Amino acid sequence: MSAFTNVSTYCFTPLSDLKDLRTRLIAQCQADSLKGTILLSTEGINLFIAGPHEAVVRLLETLRALPGLEKLGQKFSLSDHQPFNRLLVRIKKEIIAFGVEGINPAERTSPKLPAVTLRQWLDEGRTVTLLDTRNDYEVRLGTFKGAQPIGINFFREFPRALRNLAPELKQQPVVIFCTGGIRCEKAGPLMEREGFREVYQLEGGILRYFEECGGAHYDGECFVFDQRVGVDPALRETDSAVCFACLAPLDPAEQEDPRYVVGVSCPRCFKPEPALRAERLAAHQAALQKLTHPLPGSIAAVNHRPILVSSTHDGLTLLDLVTVLFPHIERAEWERRIAGGRFLSEEGATLSAGEILRSGRRILQVFPAEIEPPVNPDIRLLHEDEAIILVHKPAPLPVHPSGRFNRNTLTSILAEIYAPGVPRPVHRLDANTTGLILFARTRHFCKMLQKQFVAGTVEKRYVVRVQGQPLDDVFTTDAPISNVPGMTGTHVVDEEEGREARTDFKVLRRLADGTSLLEARLHTGRTNQIRVHLWQLGLPVAGDPAYLPGRRLGETQTLDPEASPLQLHAWKLAFDHPISGEHLSFETELPEWAKGLQDA
Numbered sequence: 001m002s003a004f005t006n007v008s009t010y011c012f013t014p015l016s017d018l019k020d021l022r023t024r025l026i027a028q029c030q031a032d033s034l035k036g037t038i039l040l041s042t043e044g045i046n047l048f049i050a051g052p053h054e055a056v057v058r059l060l061e062t063l064r065a066l067p068g069l070e071k072l073g074q075k076f077s078l079s080d081h082q083p084f085n086r087l088l089v090r091i092k093k094e095i096i097a098f099g100v101e102g103i104n105p106a107e108r109t110s111p112k113l114p115a116v117t118l119r120q121w122l123d124e125g126r127t128v129t130l131l132d133t134r135n136d137y138e139v140r141l142g143t144f145k146g147a148q149p150i151g152i153n154f155f156r157e158f159p160r161a162l163r164n165l166a167p168e169l170k171q172q173p174v175v176i177f178c179t180g181g182i183r184c185e186k187a188g189p190l191m192e193r194e195g196f197r198e199v200y201q202l203e204g205g206i207l208r209y210f211e212e213c214g215g216a217h218y219d220g221e222c223f224v225f226d227q228r229v230g231v232d233p234a235l236r237e238t239d240s241a242v243c244f245a246c247l248a249p250l251d252p253a254e255q256e257d258p259r260y261v262v263g264v265s266c267p268r269c270f271k272p273e274p275a276l277r278a279e280r281l282a283a284h285q286a287a288l289q290k291l292t293h294p295l296p297g298s299i300a301a302v303n304h305r306p307i308l309v310s311s312t313h314d315g316l317t318l319l320d321l322v323t324v325l326f327p328h329i330e331r332a333e334w335e336r337r338i339a340g341g342r343f344l345s346e347e348g349a350t351l352s353a354g355e356i357l358r359s360g361r362r363i364l365q366v367f368p369a370e371i372e373p374p375v376n377p378d379i380r381l382l383h384e385d386e387a388i389i390l391v392h393k394p395a396p397l398p399v400h401p402s403g404r405f406n407r408n409t410l411t412s413i414l415a416e417i418y419a420p421g422v423p424r425p426v427h428r429l430d431a432n433t434t435g436l437i438l439f440a441r442t443r444h445f446c447k448m449l450q451k452q453f454v455a456g457t458v459e460k461r462y463v464v465r466v467q468g469q470p471l472d473d474v475f476t477t478d479a480p481i482s483n484v485p486g487m488t489g490t491h492v493v494d495e496e497e498g499r500e501a502r503t504d505f506k507v508l509r510r511l512a513d514g515t516s517l518l519e520a521r522l523h524t525g526r527t528n529q530i531r532v533h534l535w536q537l538g539l540p541v542a543g544d545p546a547y548l549p550g551r552r553l554g555e556t557q558t559l560d561p562e563a564s565p566l567q568l569h570a571w572k573l574a575f576d577h578p579i580s581g582e583h584l585s586f587e588t589e590l591p592e593w594a595k596g597l598q599d600a
Helices: 018-031 053-064 115-124 155-162 167-171 182-193 205-213 273-291 318-325 331-339 410-417 443-455 529-536
Strands: 004-012 035-041 044-051 075-079 087-091 129-132 142-144 173-177 198-202 218-220 301-308 343-345 362-370 380-384 388-393 434-440 459-467 474-477 503-510 515-522 568-576 583-587
Touching (some): 155 182, 173 182, 443 568, 503 529
Parallel strands (some): 434 568
Antiparallel strands (some): 142 218
């Protein structure tokens, strides 16, 4: 025996005091164990409710006592379980979303055609077009024989789809239908406005037709918006299910398909993981394009840059700390910034030069609102998965916020695209260097990948154009590189204080203009390592603004986008994936200045 009565009904009539009505209906439905959805609007009411039969009848009596709802209809069906998970009573602009002004079913609708009359017409073979106004996923479960679907995914698309119908239909009799009739109340008047001369709407929709005429002239089931999914012409629940990812109705065979995962996919919408990754990558690339045009830093904004006090600097004053951390900036300049209130605690308090700082404390350096220098926004995403993001970095583009750059940096831009995640660069690339740079999706994956870099198991190969021609075709340099930048922010060879550094070089082509194309392979990852090693060998990188011919140092760090490029490119990268362990190898297209290599 069926324990639950299901009722669906609607009425277009002016309603007022909706908040009070909503409160009263919630109280009554909760008291009577009714679940489902009630939509209230100034244009009327639309509801799908299920529960004990006596409780459903009491709810209808309450509604029919309201002015304008005296003749509220009803369509009953039975089920042996509660088809709704919860109760929703909502106030909306429209009880059926349409978005077309001037359509008021409370004042006028198209002529209603009784279900028995439609069956008689179809029995007689009368010439008539049956137009299904429902969404495509509903139509797939069943419809009248020979009916023409309007071809929409949402009812708001109906006005657009209407304009795509054959013009000759405007001169023919058209019977429109939907599940319970409510959509036709708005579709019919719009069709008449658009020039359709003879439009009828099936009174009570498919459910009323099933009630009065059974399944004559109908193929399949009727989609319903509850856990029953579909009902047959006897208004009994069927074995159909619905994919909550794409809303496709699924028959029992489709429900057994391994591609059907509840709430995730079904045979109709399933996509293999490579295809899903490609879609996600394309979506992030599109978001990146939108974010960088114009560049984020093209609008002036105050920048708060954090400084974390390490155990090494525990007990230093603020002035001593910044002098140690940033020795390329004079102490007098730090004094001026601190006196100007440029340093704050995390709570927002201004810090003095003599403030004693303890390990683990986080302070903020404030940079006044300003427009950042332009950078090259041509960032290309090459690969992403649950652990890594591989990026083709353009130049000039700093990786980390520093100096004049904050929002116009690669890490800041990627943080916006992948929020709330925070992609972390696994290794470094100079602002003026182009090519491959690897990011990790989490701190954990970043540490795992960095261990490979430290162990030397990662293959990093660069192509570089140098001024001059090496004596040997293959050579190595292991000159130590300073860990502390000089006054111009550059790092140089320092035999006594420098850190171990090793780079292998191979000549790829000697060019007629006296320059050479080399492949560089890094065994260590010191700051500016390739540039410093080549500069020390008397082979400075072409276009380098900092490491100049004749062992001179320049003042410029980050190039202007219109300047001649630094001719250093991160060409190839190979490493083990932190989850699968698979050895991955990537190679980028060469820049214009090195294109001849691919033709050699």
